[in-house]
Amino acid sequence: MNTIDKILENLNGQQLKAVTTTEGYVRVIAGAGSGKTKALTSRYAYLVEGLGMDASNILCVTFTNKAAGEMRNRVKRIAGNENDYSYITTYHGFCVKVLREDINKIQYPRQFVIMDVEDQKTVLRDVYGELGITSKNFTFKQAIKHIEMRKSSLDYLECIAENKEIPISNGADYLLDKVFVKYLQKQQRNFALDFSDLINFTLYIFDNHADVLEKWQNRMYYIQVDETQDSSPKQFYLVDLLSRVHKNLFVVGDPDQTIYEWRGAKPELLVDFDKQFPRAQTIVMNQNYSSTPNILNLGNHIIKNNKIRIDKDMVTANSPGVDAVHYHAKNDSEEGLWIAAEIKRLVKENNKYSDFAILYRANHVSRVIEQSLIKEGIPYSVWGGIRFFERREIKDVLSYLRLVVFGDDLSFLRVINTPSRGLGKMFIDDIKQIATRCDISLFEALEKKLPTLPPGRRGAAKFVNLIKAFRKRKDEISVSGLVKEILDNTGLTAMYRADGDEDRLDNIKELQNSIINLENDDAGKLTLENYLQEIALYTDMDLDNDKNDRVKLMTIHTAKGLEFPYVFLCGFTDGVLPGYMSIKERGERAIEEERRLTYVAITRAEKAFYMTESEGLNFRTGMSKHPSRFLFEIRENLYVRQGILPVEIIIQAKAQIHLENEKLNSPQIYEVGDVVSFNIGGEGKIIAKDDRRRVYIIELGKINSVRPIRYGWQGMKKVEKQAMTNDQ
Ligand code: ATP
Numbered sequence: 001m002n003t004i005d006k007i008l009e010n011l012n013g014q015q016l017k018a019v020t021t022t023e024g025y026v027r028v029i030a031g032a033g034s035g036k037t038k039a040l041t042s043r044y045a046y047l048v049e050g051l052g053m054d055a056s057n058i059l060c061v062t063f064t065n066k067a068a069g070e071m072r073n074r075v076k077r078i079a080g081n082e083n084d085y086s087y088i089t090t091y092h093g094f095c096v097k098v099l100r101e102d103i104n105k106i107q108y109p110r111q112f113v114i115m116d117v118e119d120q121k122t123v124l125r126d127v128y129g130e131l132g133i134t135s136k137n138f139t140f141k142q143a144i145k146h147i148e149m150r151k152s153s154l155d156y157l158e159c160i161a162e163n164k165e166i167p168i169s170n171g172a173d174y175l176l177d178k179v180f181v182k183y184l185q186k187q188q189r190n191f192a193l194d195f196s197d198l199i200n201f202t203l204y205i206f207d208n209h210a211d212v213l214e215k216w217q218n219r220m221y222y223i224q225v226d227e228t229q230d231s232s233p234k235q236f237y238l239v240d241l242l243s244r245v246h247k248n249l250f251v252v253g254d255p256d257q258t259i260y261e262w263r264g265a266k267p268e269l270l271v272d273f274d275k276q277f278p279r280a281q282t283i284v285m286n287q288n289y290s291s292t293p294n295i296l297n298l299g300n301h302i303i304k305n306n307k308i309r310i311d312k313d314m315v316t317a318n319s320p321g322v323d324a325v326h327y328h329a330k331n332d333s334e335e336g337l338w339i340a341a342e343i344k345r346l347v348k349e350n351n352k353y354s355d356f357a358i359l360y361r362a363n364h365v366s367r368v369i370e371q372s373l374i375k376e377g378i379p380y381s382v383w384g385g386i387r388f389f390e391r392r393e394i395k396d397v398l399s400y401l402r403l404v405v406f407g408d409d410l411s412f413l414r415v416i417n418t419p420s421r422g423l424g425k426m427f428i429d430d431i432k433q434i435a436t437r438c439d440i441s442l443f444e445a446l447e448k449k450l451p452t453l454p455p456g457r458r459g460a461a462k463f464v465n466l467i468k469a470f471r472k473r474k475d476e477i478s479v480s481g482l483v484k485e486i487l488d489n490t491g492l493t494a495m496y497r498a499d500g501d502e503d504r505l506d507n508i509k510e511l512q513n514s515i516i517n518l519e520n521d522d523a524g525k526l527t528l529e530n531y532l533q534e535i536a537l538y539t540d541m542d543l544d545n546d547k548n549d550r551v552k553l554m555t556i557h558t559a560k561g562l563e564f565p566y567v568f569l570c571g572f573t574d575g576v577l578p579g580y581m582s583i584k585e586r587g588e589r590a591i592e593e594e595r596r597l598t599y600v601a602i603t604r605a606e607k608a609f610y611m612t613e614s615e616g617l618n619f620r621t622g623m624s625k626h627p628s629r630f631l632f633e634i635r636e637n638l639y640v641r642q643g644i645l646p647v648e649i650i651i652q653a654k655a656q657i658h659l660e661n662e663k664l665n666s667p668q669i670y671e672v673g674d675v676v677s678f679n680i681g682g683e684g685k686i687i688a689k690d691d692r693r694r695v696y697i698i699e700l701g702k703i704n705s706v707r708p709i710r711y712g713w714q715g716m717k718k719v720e721k722q723a724m725t726n727d728q
Pocket residue numbers: 010011012015030031032033034035036037038039254257289290560561562563
């Protein structure tokens with residue numbers, strides 16, 4: 001068989017059409033697992049093998065690095081390994097290529113630095129220090145959001161290119177703006193570009209240097225975009241611009257899988273593609289190849305509840321397969337262990353560990369799963385993240401605990417300056433020498449040195465006293481109590497709070513919660529020594545086992561576009577999925593996006609799909625956990641339940657969901673200038689709205705005070721105009 005036949009074999013009619021319609025503007029809209037990416041990669045191979053195009057003249061972009069890597073692999077399998085596939089990439093990856101060639105047009109060196117989120121936080125840490133602000137003012141997340149907002153227009157680039165000053169607003173955002181300007185100055189000094197800059201610089205250069213734009217337009221004969229539903233207007237403009245010479249743009253996507261709206265994705269770009277390009281051809285695929293009907297039905301059923309969508313049902317010819325499963329556990333460790341047991345059972349039936357993916361909405365959920373897998377000796381890796389017990393904040397807390405019990409040097413070195421006590425390298429070296437000389441531990445050496453220290457070194461004495469106090473306390477209070485005292489008294493919590501990285505605080509809360517659970521199981525008998533022994537298992541891990549045959553843990557966002565034989569969606573708890581913070585920030589729209597996330601999670605599964613959740617406390621709300629509202633949207637004959645879900649929990653969950661829905665749909669949207677009256681009496685006038693904190697600023701005439709009152713609070717009503725005049 002020749003290569004072209006090989007490329008075209010095994011494609012269905014619609015895919016064949018997509019592959020061979022090489023010229024012009026072409027759109028493929030299709031549901032999950034319908035072979036969109038397969039069509040796109042086959043088309044790429046067809047352009048190379050069938051039309052003789054060089055890989056350097058075809059741009060092929062998708063949303064994540066993982067997906068780009070997967071695409072490159074698929075193309076390699078069809079069109080061979082010898083071509084340079086570096087233009088199969090992400091939007092950002094492509095921008096880096098343009099800038100490495102042409103950034104000198106705006107006097108930047110080609111060897112500019114690329115900043116990831118961690119680098120951004122490092123810069124912000126500096127900026128916060130210089131401006132004397134902490135996360136009490138706003139978190140890093142909020143600062144980064146503001147920076148991105150300021151960078152949503154290209155004005156700042158004009159200022160950079162023309163050496164002009166960046167304007168600072170005098171309004172409510174004054175301080176955030178100052179952060180922005182300082183951040184920018186630090187970036188410029190290091191010729192460092194963050195992710196927003198990559199695309200902004202590229203567009204700016206294209207807009208202002210016609211020769212550069214033409215060069216790239218001429219170079220890219222064919223452009224293909226996967227996962228188009230998650231493109232932002234700027235990203236889409238980039239490919240639109242590049243396609244204007246050869247006019248070959250091929251876009252594929254599934255509006256139901258839009259999961260980056262919170263970051264500016266505009267599914268309308270795909271949905272209205274034919275309006276923007278009236279001669280565009282549209283190809284629709286509705287056969288699903290990847291999942292069993294049982295899985296597909298579940299996905300179809302859930303996504304139907306979204307109001308903003310184009311209805312399309314997927315069908316499949318695959319055999320029905322096994323039922324989807326919901327497992328309800330009494331507590332989270334039961335949830336994790338059940339998953340581990342199920343994996344072990346299936347591995348005995350000749351499946352590989354690498355056939356399993358465990359997906360979750362939020363990183364901290366991985367803790368209980370990781371513990372269960374380790375306990376059961378199941379090899380795993382965390383994709384696109386760090387193992388829970390290797391995260392910095394977790395190591396910090398555990399090191400304090402270890403120092404209290406064992407007084408070991410490793411823990412000592414980790415925490416002596418965390419948070420900073422102004423004890424520099426020279427000081428530590430000195431301690432090390434004393435320790436070697438007297439053959440004692442570093443902690444003992446420090447104790448020995450205390451009397452000789454000048455009064456300016458109070459940090460050291462304080463540290464020694466703290467640890468000694470903890471040693472006494474550990475026999476008086478519970479482990480969780482001690483952890484709390486450590487967090488408060490050492491300043492760890494304050495440090496992480498000042499740091500503004502919310503994920504770290506979430507992880508610490510998750511750790512505290514897990515200790516409380518252990519204590520409850522143990523009827524309060526858990527000692528610190530026992531706890532550390534238990535935890536040692538998770539922290540001194542032997543990572544040598546087979547790298548490839550492992551269970552994969554990742555967030556749903558990371559799993560997009562990929563498929564796995566067995567998928568567990570764990571932590572399927574209301575407040576986690578849908579996420580409490582997203583709902584708080586974006587209301588009903590967030591719920592729809594979270595529902596699409598659930599749809600994405602379900603449709604990752606080929607053979608079997610499990611959703612699991614457990615009882616316990618939600619650390620964000622402090623309330624009892626209950627299953628996700630999405631679970632109650634699924635007809636019960638579409639899955640089987642294992643474990644017992646008590647009726648009281650169902651009733652409680654439904655009542656809670658109902659209450660929240662009412663709040664979400666509450667028509668009480670007030671405006672500045674409205675006069676409101678309170679249930680308990682009294683009146684006030686809204687003088688401002690703070691969307692960031694989601695509060696009205698209300699002036700209370702009677703007590704002559706101004707207060708923030710949260711949006712959606714049911715205790716006040718608008719006073720109609722007439723009543724107002726009567727009052728006055
Ligand atoms: P997603 O919406 O998740 O991005 P997709 O539409 O891109 O999915 P693919 O990943 O291309 O779908 O394909 C899903 C699975 O179906 C893959 O394993 C692929 O090999 C298989 N597949 C696609 N088309 C066919 C076909 N015509 N015959 C057999 N298998 C197919």
